Amino acid sequence: MLFFALIFTSSLQAQPLVTIQTVAVGDQGNAVDNTGYGRVVYDYNISKYEVTIGQYTAFLNAVAATNDPYGLYNARMATDLNSAGITKVESSGSFSYSALGSGSRPISYVNWFDAARFANWMNNGATVGASTETGAYTLNGATAGIITKNAGATWWIPSEDEWYKAAYYKGGGTNAGYWRFPTQSVDSPGNFIGGLANQANYYTGVFAVTLQPNYSTAQNYLTDVGVFSTSPGAYGTFDQGGNVAEWNDAVVSSGRGRRGGGWANNYSRMESFYHDNIDPRTENAEIGFRMATVPEPSTYALLLMAGAGALWMARRRR
Numbered sequence: 001m002l003f004f005a006l007i008f009t010s011s012l013q014a015q016p017l018v019t020i021q022t023v024a025v026g027d028q029g030n031a032v033d034n035t036g037y038g039r040v041v042y043d044y045n046i047s048k049y050e051v052t053i054g055q056y057t058a059f060l061n062a063v064a065a066t067n068d069p070y071g072l073y074n075a076r077m078a079t080d081l082n083s084a085g086i087t088k089v090e091s092s093g094s095f096s097y098s099a100l101g102s103g104s105r106p107i108s109y110v111n112w113f114d115a116a117r118f119a120n121w122m123n124n125g126a127t128v129g130a131s132t133e134t135g136a137y138t139l140n141g142a143t144a145g146i147i148t149k150n151a152g153a154t155w156w157i158p159s160e161d162e163w164y165k166a167a168y169y170k171g172g173g174t175n176a177g178y179w180r181f182p183t184q185s186v187d188s189p190g191n192f193i194g195g196l197a198n199q200a201n202y203y204t205g206v207f208a209v210t211l212q213p214n215y216s217t218a219q220n221y222l223t224d225v226g227v228f229s230t231s232p233g234a235y236g237t238f239d240q241g242g243n244v245a246e247w248n249d250a251v252v253s254s255g256r257g258r259r260g261g262g263w264a265n266n267y268s269r270m271e272s273f274y275h276d277n278i279d280p281r282t283e284n285a286e287i288g289f290r291m292a293t294v295p296e297p298s299t300y301a302l303l304l305m306a307g308a309g310a311l312w313m314a315r316r317r318r
Contacts, residue, residue: 016126017058020155020291021048023236025166033178035272037164046158046166047290049225050239050246051118053085054103056110059118060086061097062128070117070132070143073097074109074283081218083108083244083285104224106244106288112256112280113143115157115247115289122155122291144281146251158292160250160257160275167241167260168272171234181270182240182260183231188267189241199228200242201263202270208242208263221263237290241270244288252277262286 022045032039064072077086084100085107110118116137123135133139136153149156158166167182180186181198189200191208201208201223209221226238233240240246240260250257255277261269264286268274 014125014127016122017062017128018055018122018126020051020055020122020293022046022291022293022296023048023166024295025162025235027169027171027174027176030165030169030174030176033164033168033272035164037161037272037275038169038178040161040165043295044162045293045295046162046235046237047292048237050106050244050288050290051115052103052225053099053105053107056107056118057086057097057099057103059121059126060088060095062126062130063117063121063132065094065096068095070113070141072114072117072132076283076285077107077109080109080285082221084220085222101220102224105220105222106225106239108222108244108285108288109283110247110288111283112157112247113139113147114283116147118289119153119155119157119291122293123153146254146280148251149249155291155293157247157249157289160248160259162292163240163246163248163257163259163290164272166235166237167233169234178272179234180272181267182233182237183228184234189231189270191242193223193227195230197230199231200270201228201239202242202261203264203266215264223263244286245269247280247287247289250275250277254279256280258287 024045026043028043029041030039060073073088078084087098087100089096117132120132120135121130124130136149136156137147168178170176183189183198185198189198191202191204192199206213207221232238242261245258245262246260248257248259257277259275
């Protein structure tokens with residue numbers, strides 16, 4: 001009964017405004033790749049998809065409806081037609097945000113600090129007014145500098161090893177080896193949208209969205225997350241190659257890590273061999289992010305909790 005009472009009580013609490021689908025990354029203690037990356041000695045979950053325009057819109061409406069002191073919204077989110085995703089409207093001193101077109105495309109024009117604040121918001125319940133300044137990262141107003149993840153974080157920007165393992169490790173054991181591309185392939189992907197295997201949104205000489213070589217300032221080049229439906233990584237992530245490049249938590253000098261390549265890049269940016277770091281304040285049409293989180297409790301663990309609760313209640317009644 002205690003178990004069910006706890007469930008009932010939690011159901012009365014404010015529900016999160018954003019739900020992020022994740023996949024489990026196991027094989028803890030896996031061997032490192034020849035690049036030096038990919039070994040992770042614990043289980044974790046990672047976003048199945050890149051954080052979307054729709055999810056980031058909900059975030060803005062929850063935390064930036066009256067003011068936006070940290071610049072979570074970039075006006076280029078509306079005006080850069082290559083990735084336009086969110087419009088901002090002011091009325092009576094308040095702001096509202098709405099998705100432009102498909103909210104299932106990845107958010108872009110977000111810097112590392114925006115991603116960290118989104119992680120904090122998720123840590124704090126993803127509700128209206130939930131703090132963006134503490135949780136996974138102690139920011140307290142910071143918009144520059146190097147901030148590291150706090151112990152006990154429940155949502156965070158993936159470390160480079162976490163991101164790399166989810167993208168390239170073959171899985172199924174601790175010495176399974178690595179793919180060259182995050183589409184479970186050693187060969188460079190194609191870029192045909194749909195159900196063909198080993199495809200991604202990147203530039204092959206033509207853009208994936210138009211299948212034309214010519215660039216247009218009026219064309220949106222992003223695709224809905226997961227649209228390359230038979231090109232996941234071994235653990236079930238999508239778009240770790242192409243669409244938008246993604247922040248990771250690596251610290252290199254004064255920069256933060258970025259991997260995966262975007263819609264305007266060639267295949268080399270998607271390779272396991274390629275990584276770089278940039279100013280964490282960088283915002284453009286080709287950078288987004290995904291989240292990592294603690295593993296979800298297994299059904300068996302939940303049943304054990306339920307049994308323990310029932311046993312505790314029974315003993316109290318004696």
